[in-house]
Amino acid sequence: MIVLGIETTCDETAAAVVERQANGRGRILSNLVRSQIADHAAFGGVVPEIAARAHVEVLDLMIARAMQEAEREFHQIDGVAAAAGPGLIGGVIVGLTTAKAIALVREKPLIAVNHLEAHALTARLTDGVAFPYCLFLASGGHTQIVAVRGVGDYIRLGTTLDDAIGEAFDKTAKLLGLGYPGGPRVEKEAQFGDAGRFSLPRPMAGRVDCDFSLSGLKTALRLEAEKIAPLTDEDVADLCAAFQQAVVDVVADRLRGGLRMFRDTFGAPTALVAAGGVAANQAIRKILHKLAFEAGTVLVAPPPELCTDNGAMIAWAGAERLALGLTDALDTSPRARWPLAEVSKAAERGAQDRG
Numbered sequence: 001m002i003v004l005g006i007e008t009t010c011d012e013t014a015a016a017v018v019e020r021q022a023n024g025r026g027r028i029l030s031n032l033v034r035s036q037i038a039d040h041a042a043f044g045g046v047v048p049e050i051a052a053r054a055h056v057e058v059l060d061l062m063i064a065r066a067m068q069e070a071e072r073e074f075h076q077i078d079g080v081a082a083a084a085g086p087g088l089i090g091g092v093i094v095g096l097t098t099a100k101a102i103a104l105v106r107e108k109p110l111i112a113v114n115h116l117e118a119h120a121l122t123a124r125l126t127d128g129v130a131f132p133y134c135l136f137l138a139s140g141g142h143t144q145i146v147a148v149r150g151v152g153d154y155i156r157l158g159t160t161l162d163d164a165i166g167e168a169f170d171k172t173a174k175l176l177g178l179g180y181p182g183g184p185r186v187e188k189e190a191q192f193g194d195a196g197r198f199s200l201p202r203p204m205a206g207r208v209d210c211d212f213s214l215s216g217l218k219t220a221l222r223l224e225a226e227k228i229a230p231l232t233d234e235d236v237a238d239l240c241a242a243f244q245q246a247v248v249d250v251v252a253d254r255l256r257g258g259l260r261m262f263r264d265t266f267g268a269p270t271a272l273v274a275a276g277g278v279a280a281n282q283a284i285r286k287i288l289h290k291l292a293f294e295a296g297t298v299l300v301a302p303p304p305e306l307c308t309d310n311g312a313m314i315a316w317a318g319a320e321r322l323a324l325g326l327t328d329a330l331d332t333s334p335r336a337r338w339p340l341a342e343v344s345k346a347a348e349r350g351a352q353d354r355g
């Protein structure tokens, strides 16, 4: 089964063609991503209107290139998948409408994919991970611990009460004048810094739930920076190192609770799966390895280019849903907000269709 996937929920325009074999294994035939970082850099963050316009400008060409690289014609694909949310609504409309047009003209099924579900299922494309597994999803917009029990069957165990981890990295970078996107820059600076020079809080540490809160950490960092301003290069490196270490400690504490909660409710997970842009951070990957080992399981972390937003994950999630007969009508609406728990699974969809 071959599916074209389209991603336009944030600041990456992406198109990919992925094959799902009958045995459930996946193969990426093409995977093109155009980052809009340069379009937004001057504003220190993503500007929704600029993002939507930039998607319009390049998406058609990227789809054509993705098909060309995959050496497939439209009549050879089995479905068209687009991220239908959650995300910046202007961009989501661009991607979903384009997918609908292709589906209509080529008479192919449409699969309206939840962007978070696509992150959640990527480890099955790269590593064929079996259900159930514990997902740690950390991106610019989301921080969640999720029990992934099947396609469309997601139970959220924990989430952030305020900022997402990636957002906290981005805001820290902005505060320290490191530019956008912040994650990779803060990580780079942290390599040269002394994490012990500043004492930053570990919000929520020790609580029985596994929710996150990052805004207190961000404020504490700002206060430390203000105390010693103007900042030298060494100050910036030390602040980055202290911030990253605090995040690593928070992730360790919260995720340890999440893995415990998973085991108590669903039994042993087949893996701890990392997803989202933050999982590209080496210090965070290291602690995830340790946590998985402690919990008697393994860490599965897709390569960085498949952890950040891409079209292959959308195509793959589309293929997983298509294989179960989960397709969507051409009047499906784009959704700015779309929690994972509201994604439907096969049994429910059957009931909805009958009812």
Ligand code: KG4
Pocket (backbone or CB within 6 Å): 010, 138, 139, 140, 141, 142, 165, 166, 167, 169, 170, 181, 182, 183, 184, 187, 276, 277, 278, 279, 280, 281, 282, 307, 308, 309
């Ligand atoms: O998943 P993603 O590409 O986009 C969405 O937010 O959906 O994640 C982007 C986020 C940004 O906030 C970025 O700063 C963060 O992931 N990020 C990192 C690193 N690389 C990307 N955060 C920490 N360390 C990194 N190396």
Ligand code: ZN
Pocket (backbone or CB within 6 Å): 115, 119, 139, 276, 277, 308, 309
């Ligand atoms: Zn994402």
